[in-house]
Amino acid sequence: MTALPKFSFSGATLAFGQKPILRNISFDIPAGQFTCIIGASGCGKTTALRLAAGLYQPTQGAVLFDGEPMSAPRADVAIVFQDYGKALLPWRTAFGNVSLAMEAGGVPKAGRADRIEELLALVGLAGQGGKYPTEMSGGMQQRLQIARCLAQNPSVLLMDEPFGALDAMTRQGLQDEVLELVARTQTTVIFVTHDLEEAIYLGDRVIGLLPHPGRVGIDVPVNLPRPRDQLATREEPEFLRLRRELFDFIKGSEA
Amino acid sequence: MRYLLTSGLMGRGVSVLVAAGVVWIWLLISRSGAISPLFLPGPDKAWASLLRGFENGVLLRQTLGTLQHMFFGWLVASVVAVGLGSVIGISPLARRIFSPLLEFLRPLPASAVIPIAIAFMGLSNAMAIFVITFGTLWPILLSTVQGFSSVEPRLYEVAKALRMGRIETIRKIVLPSALPDILAGMRISVTAALILSVVCEMIAGLDGLGHYIMVSARLYRSPDLFAGVILLGAIGYVSSTLVSMAEARLLRWRDRGH
Amino acid sequence: MSAAAVPRLRVNWLGLALPAGLLLALELWLRLSNITTESLAPPSEVFVTLLENLANGRLPAATLKTLTGAFGGLLMGGIPGLLLGIAFALVPALDRAMEVTIEALRPIPSVALLPVALMVFGFGYGMEFAIVGKSCFFMMLILTRAAVRGVEPRLREVSRVLRLSKPAMVWKIILPAILPRLFVAFRLGASLALVVSVTIEIAVNPQGLGYEIMTAREALRPDLMLACFIWIGLVGLGLNAGLLLAQRKLFGRAALAGEGVK
Numbered sequence: 001m002t003a004l005p006k007f008s009f010s011g012a013t014l015a016f017g018q019k020p021i022l023r024n025i026s027f028d029i030p031a032g033q034f035t036c037i038i039g040a041s042g043c044g045k046t047t048a049l050r051l052a053a054g055l056y057q058p059t060q061g062a063v064l065f066d067g068e069p070m071s072a073p074r075a076d077v078a079i080v081f082q083d084y085g086k087a088l089l090p091w092r093t094a095f096g097n098v099s100l101a102m103e104a105g106g107v108p109k110a111g112r113a114d115r116i117e118e119l120l121a122l123v124g125l126a127g128q129g130g131k132y133p134t135e136m137s138g139g140m141q142q143r144l145q146i147a148r149c150l151a152q153n154p155s156v157l158l159m160d161e162p163f164g165a166l167d168a169m170t171r172q173g174l175q176d177e178v179l180e181l182v183a184r185t186q187t188t189v190i191f192v193t194h195d196l197e198e199a200i201y202l203g204d205r206v207i208g209l210l211p212h213p214g215r216v217g218i219d220v221p222v223n224l225p226r227p228r229d230q231l232a233t234r235e236e237p238e239f240l241r242l243r244r245e246l247f248d249f250i251k252g253s254e255a
Numbered sequence: 256m257r258y259l260l261t262s263g264l265m266g267r268g269v270s271v272l273v274a275a276g277v278v279w280i281w282l283l284i285s286r287s288g289a290i291s292p293l294f295l296p297g298p299d300k301a302w303a304s305l306l307r308g309f310e311n312g313v314l315l316r317q318t319l320g321t322l323q324h325m326f327f328g329w330l331v332a333s334v335v336a337v338g339l340g341s342v343i344g345i346s347p348l349a350r351r352i353f354s355p356l357l358e359f360l361r362p363l364p365a366s367a368v369i370p371i372a373i374a375f376m377g378l379s380n381a382m383a384i385f386v387i388t389f390g391t392l393w394p395i396l397l398s399t400v401q402g403f404s405s406v407e408p409r410l411y412e413v414a415k416a417l418r419m420g421r422i423e424t425i426r427k428i429v430l431p432s433a434l435p436d437i438l439a440g441m442r443i444s445v446t447a448a449l450i451l452s453v454v455c456e457m458i459a460g461l462d463g464l465g466h467y468i469m470v471s472a473r474l475y476r477s478p479d480l481f482a483g484v485i486l487l488g489a490i491g492y493v494s495s496t497l498v499s500m501a502e503a504r505l506l507r508w509r510d511r512g513h
Numbered sequence: 514m515s516a517a518a519v520p521r522l523r524v525n526w527l528g529l530a531l532p533a534g535l536l537l538a539l540e541l542w543l544r545l546s547n548i549t550t551e552s553l554a555p556p557s558e559v560f561v562t563l564l565e566n567l568a569n570g571r572l573p574a575a576t577l578k579t580l581t582g583a584f585g586g587l588l589m590g591g592i593p594g595l596l597l598g599i600a601f602a603l604v605p606a607l608d609r610a611m612e613v614t615i616e617a618l619r620p621i622p623s624v625a626l627l628p629v630a631l632m633v634f635g636f637g638y639g640m641e642f643a644i645v646g647k648s649c650f651f652m653m654l655i656l657t658r659a660a661v662r663g664v665e666p667r668l669r670e671v672s673r674v675l676r677l678s679k680p681a682m683v684w685k686i687i688l689p690a691i692l693p694r695l696f697v698a699f700r701l702g703a704s705l706a707l708v709v710s711v712t713i714e715i716a717v718n719p720q721g722l723g724y725e726i727m728t729a730r731e732a733l734r735p736d737l738m739l740a741c742f743i744w745i746g747l748v749g750l751g752l753n754a755g756l757l758l759a760q761r762k763l764f765g766r767a768a769l770a771g772e773g774v775k
Contacts, residue, residue: 053416073416086409091431091508100427104417132508152417266609274613294633348527355528362704362749366712366723367742370730374552374738450622450712457627457716465624472628480632484625491620 004067006031006156006188011061012051014044020213021047024061027207027216031155034182034189036199036206038246040254044214045192046082049160052190053079065156075105078149082161084141088133094120094144095129101151116151123147124177139170146178156188164194172230175202179228196246200239201228208246210253218249293477301481308482313467318486320462324380324452325445325494328387332448333441335388336395343396344403344433345425361397365390365447366454373459383455390451391444398440402433435506442498449491464490554736563740572725572744579714579721579748582638583706586645591702594650595695598657599683608658615654623648623709627716636719645709649702656698660691693764700756707749722748 005028012025022044029035039045050056051063054073063070065077081087088097098116107115120129123143133141142162149157159178163171179202182189193199199206203222210217224238233239278298284290285297292300308314343349368389369382376382406429414424456465468483536556543555554562566572601608623644630640668690672682714723722745729737 055412055415073418075418079412079416081409081412083409086407087413089410089428089431091434091506093508101417103427104414104419104423134508266606267612269610270613273610274617277614294629351525351527352531353528355525356532359532359746359750362753363746364708364711364749366708366715367726367745369715370726370738371552371742374730374735446620446622450624453622453624454712454716457624468625468628472632475632477632480628484621484629487625488617488621491622492616495620 003031005029005064006033006066007052007190008064008067009048009051009061010064012048012058012063013060014047014051014056015059015213022051022058023213023215025051025214025216026061027219029188029190031188032186034179034191034202034204036191036193036203037209038193038196038199038206038250039209039214039217040211040250041194043209043211043253045209046160048209048214049079049158049190049192052156053077053158055079075152076154077156077158078152078154079158080142080145080149080160080162082164084138084145084162084165085133087145088141088148090133092132093129094125094131094133094136094147097133097144098148098151101148105152119147119150120144122150122181137170138166139174142166142174143177146181150181154187156190157182159189159191161193162191163198171198176228176230178202179226183226196243196250197234200224200242200246201230201233206242206246208249208253217253218246220245293475296478296481300478301485304478305482305485308479314482314486317462317464317467317483318490320466321449321452321456321464321487321490324383324387324455324461324463325448325490328384328451329391329441329445329448331384332388332391332444333395336392336440337399337437340396340399340437341403341425341430344400345429350400357393357396361393365451369455369458378459378461380461382459383452383461386455387448387451391448394443394447395437395440398436398443399433402436403429405436406432435509438498438502438505442495442502445494445498446491449487449494453487550735551733552735554739558736559739559743562736563743566737566740567744572722572741575720575722575725576744576748579707579710579723582641582710582713582718582721583645583703585638586642586710587649587699587702587706589642590646590648590650591653591699594653595657595698598654599661599687601654602658602661603679603683603687615651619651624712624716627713631717636717641710641713641718641721644713645706648705648709652702652705653698656701657691657695660694660698661687663694664690693760696760696764700753700760703756704749704753707752711745 007029009025009027012022013020014022025048037045037048047056051058052070054063054070054077057071065074070077089100092100095116098119099112102112102115117126117129120126123146125140125143125147128136128140133144136144146162163174166174175198178189181187191199191202200222205219205221207216208218209215220242222238222242224233224236281295281298285292285295285300305314339353343353365386369386372382372385372389376385410428410432411424414428419427452463453465455461456463456467457469460466464483464487468480468487471477471479471483539553540555540557543550543553563572601611626644626647627640630643634640634643664687668686669682672686677685710721711723714721715727716723718724722741726738726741726745729735729741
């Protein structure tokens with residue numbers, strides 16, 4: 001690996017007061033990689049993602065982005081929250097919610113409308129710009145949040161259990177759409193999930209955290225051909241082998 | 256759906272008939288002479304007095320007087336309360352400084368400041384505006400603080416992730432988020448504003464319906480008195496309906512879908 | 514915000530500094546400038562007047578009259594309001610039939626009926642009961658109706674399955690279920706009743722605390738006027754705090770949720 005890693009966690013440790021949350025987290029994420037983070041509940045995977053977003057600062061160690069410390073949120077790093085119902089502005093339409101990211105990024109008003117329509121179409125919400133979040137299904141709301149993140153033109157997309165609250169059918173559809181989107185835009189992704197199969201299906205690599213305090217317990221590459229397929233990929237021997245390995249890891253971490 | 260619609264209209268029709276029946280019974284009682292017309296003039300007499308009052312312009316002037324007191328007091332209170340409430344809502348320090356004083360002033364009957372206001376400002380319109388402002392301040396202030404402190408924490412993270420500044424965060428996230436609470440406070444306050452206008456006009460003899468009905472009672476002109484009461488009821492109904500409509504318009508994002 | 518919600522023994526010195534500072538500044542200003550005014554008195558003087566008038570029975574007697582007017586009106590208006598609220602919630606047809614009448618009467622400001630009550634009852638308790646009663650009637654009606662409507666539908670289904678008669682359902686299911694919310698309504702009603710009775714006394718009725726504060730102003734006694742003002746504030750605060758405490762003791766958190774009663 002010759003190029004500088006996009007993200008570099010080096011010995012990142014975080015404590016809230018006396019309570020240790022994460023201890024000595026170290027890994028590099030090269031540009032363009034799709035990394036999934038898994039772990040039992042309470043292992044701090046969501047906290048690790050917030051460190052990457054610059055929402056929290058490590059108490060020791062560092063989180064580097066393109067070699068620079070991630071001391072505050074950046075425009076080219078976007079985060080998709082799990083609870084889309086809380087992360088969208090209920091008083092703004094779909095259009096207005098995407099617009100928020102552009103207003104914050106200082107995009108002049110003249111160029112916004114076309115770009116917003118383009119982004120809404122990209123996530124499958126063409127013509128839905130006038131709707132309020134409360135008028136949309138969970139899946140549509142999460143697409144909208146993704147559109148808002150894309151409006152930042154991010155080189156990195158951080159996703160915090162984005163499909164956790166959706167039904168199985170919607171989830172599979174969105175998984176494929178995210179893969180397609182990422183392939184087209186060459187975006188680096190860190191994807192937190194508690195669903196092992198989702199992690200294997202989506203990722204180039206899966207990092208498993210151990211709980212209390214959170215630390216890296218396993219780091220495996222996923223050598224499955226792309227594009228992935230909901231039926232064929234999940235039947236590959238490699239998929240099943242990884243599922244077994246990660247399942248055992250989670251079981252062991254809870255013991 | 257159609258069934259619901261017709262039954263809703265039916266219900267409304269029955270309801271109007273019941274109200275008409277109440278007025279009719281009122282008419283019968285007043286005609287029967289069971290209650291002296293001094294205490295209970297017939298609805299026909301009250302209505303006639305209402306029309307006469309508007310024809311000769313007396314009631315119009317009194318109505319405008321009451322509306323002015325109400326509106327200006329409420330407006331000043333809204334501006335002060337939203338401003339102060341925002342500061343208290345945002346800054347824990349300001350909250351600590353102000354909360355004991357506000358805790359004492361809040362349950363205080365607003366009318367108790369009338370004597371003090373009169374001592375300072377005399378029997379003037381300024382006194383009335385001050386009293387109405389004081390009395391209508393608390394619901395708006397408390398609901399503004401409440402609205403500011405109950406902003407969804409996730410939205411602060413969104414603002415931070417989008418690198419929005421403090422002012423931009425307040426303008427685009429916090430204020431719209433607190434708006435339902437602020438408007439609810441303003442709706443409660445508009446009723447209080449009418450009550451205090453009437454009281455101030457009664458005590459200070461200011462132009463307005465409060466003064467008009469008091470004088471009518473003293474002169475035993477009960478049709479005029481009832482006309483004034485009906486008019487005050489109408490003002491109460493229209494003002495709170497207007498605020499509710501403004502509320503529904505501004506918060507139309509709230510009741511869509513499920 | 515509420516003082517009762519703050520963990521005990523944590524004194525908010527910073528918050529107390531503001532009123533204390535204001536009082537001190539007022540005291541110094543009035544003492545040092547040596548002006549005579551009909552609208553202000555040094556806080557120390559107000560405090561002494563307050564104690565004097567509490568000791569000589571003047572304020573306690575007035576307080577008793579005001580509270581009698583407030584609670585008398587609360588009971589006379591509140592109980593019919595409560596019964597009608599239950600009836601409206603249980604019989605939607607009745608609710609719909611009375612809708613326009615209620616909508617027409619409710620927005621009439623209670624004080625607008627003051628001249629009418631004055632003509633009918635003259636000065637005294639009668640007018641106070643009538644006006645306070647009008648305010649509390651509508652408040653209890655609305656709050657009780659909402660409370661009954663908020664009763665867990667499953668409980669009503671249970672009573673239907675058990676084939677309880679309507680009166681038995683009201684007595685055994687509805688009333689116990691809405692009791693915490695009724696107490697909240699009672700507490701809000703009591704605050705409203707106090708405000709309305711003081712207002713009536715300030716406006717026309719020559720008795721009670723409202724009348725005391727008005728006569729103090731007319732007698733150019735700013736110390737007594739401000740003492741009355743402070744006392745009215747304390748009575749309001751005490752009433753609210755007492756009922757809030759009773760609510761917590763009796764119902765705990767259930768009063769807020771409106772469910773989970775014995």
